[in-house]
Amino acid sequence: MGRVTERRRVLRIRDGAVSTRPDTLVAEEPMEIRVDGRQLAVTMRTPGDDFALAAGFLVSEGVLGDAEELSRIVYCAGAEDGGANTYNIVDVRLAPGVPLPEAGLERNVYTTSSCGLCGKASLDAVRTTTRWPLPEEPSPLPRLDPATLAVLPDRLRAAQRVFERTGGLHAAALFTAEGELLDVKEDVGRHNAVDKLVGQALRDGRLPLRDAVLVVSGRASFELAQKAVMAGIPVLAAVSAPSSLAVDLAAESGLTLVGFLRGRSMNVYAGAQRLTVSGEAVT
Template sequence: MGRVTERRRVVRIRDGAVSTRPDTLVAEEPLEIRLNGRPLAITMRTPGDDFALAAGFLVSEGVLGGAADVANIVYCAGATEDGSNTYNVVDVKLAPGVPVPDITLERNVYTTSSCGLCGKASLDAVRTTARWRLDERDGDDIRLTPETLSALPDRLRAAQRVFERTGGLHAAALFTPEGELLDVREDVGRHNAVDKLVGRALREGLLPLSDAVLLVSGRASFELAQKAVMAGIPFLAAVSAPSSLAVDLAAETGLSLVGFLRGGSMNIYAGEQRIALRTAAGDGLAAADRPSA
């Protein structure tokens, strides 16, 4: 099985002094995901948690909704000409009775890049396949304080073990509304890190993640918002900017979306009802002053 990191020789220049040394890099290898033996998608990922990655990917595509939907997940032997196992091909076998989606070229383009359909079609696809509604929760809905949100990025960074050695990994983490770290995964791709989180939750019977906060390093794309919605996660926060389509999806589905979460600053793009907002006077933010979704 592939390693998470690899060593490479590097020529280093520091203040005019030249030296050579080994450097630790994050590993990147392709993973082919098969469904009942048929190729479905290929993603570039950091080896590790491959079964969870495949399961989480299928949750985001509406194929899986619980651990009982999976018969087994295996690495495919004989993936190369000499019959050796590269551990870069995973086959997910569905349990009897679970519908097998129509695997087409158009579907592969959409699932791997999210650019195969226009914005409206993308929103419609998520709305029609989502198993859990985020906009139908009442008084039991989660609420966070800005102070709790502000502390999450530092907690995520402290939990990134491989990032500290390489500086080249994205991360995604699940937190409780009180800021307790539940799980964290690292990968060269933010979407893979989220899939690993969701896949682990599925295999442990924890879906939907209706009381969890998802934090991602970098920006919040439509694809990441989609994965949150499909896993039943009501709150997505990112340390950088969201895309316009991610904001549209959040507003459409009831997902709370926060961007530019840095220090004590943040922008709320949708779902501000899940944040305990206060004015300078200490009162709740007036409805007219609340950010538009």
């Protein structure tokens, strides 16, 4: 199986002094996702949690909704002649009776680690229908205190083990409304990190994640907002900016979307009904 990090020798220049030294880099390799033997997508990712990544990807595409629809996930040999397994091809076997993905869902080019939407046949194909519509009321997730939200980025950063060695990974984490860390995943692609979280939750039988807060280390794109909605996550908080389309989707779906979550400062772009300020509900 591929490694999460790799070592390379680099030329280092500091204040005019030149030296060589080893550097730790985050690994990036392609992974092909198949469903019952049929190629569906190829994404660039950091090896590790590959089965969770594949499962989460299929949740966001509307193929899977709960653990009972998943039979098993296996690695496939990468050569027709039965050559050595590269552990870069994953086949998701659906449970009997679960329909295969509709025609047109296949990505027509490689997705990159920075853009999980590249190669979509059409924008309409992105707007998949969630099985877990978000309730208009805050329940079952308790109202959130902004002071609790404010500390979550630091807790996410503290849980990023590989980032400390490479400086080159995005992260996503699930927290309770009280700020307890439930799970964290790292990947060279921010959308992959979220898929790994959601896929692990599906495999553990924990979807929908209606009592969780999703925190991401970068910006909040439309795709990340969509992945939250598809998994039934009511709150998405990002340390950077959201896109206009992410805000539109959050407003339409009932998702609470927080951006620029830095220290005690944050912007709430949608779903303010789940927050309290000084003990009072925000309307």
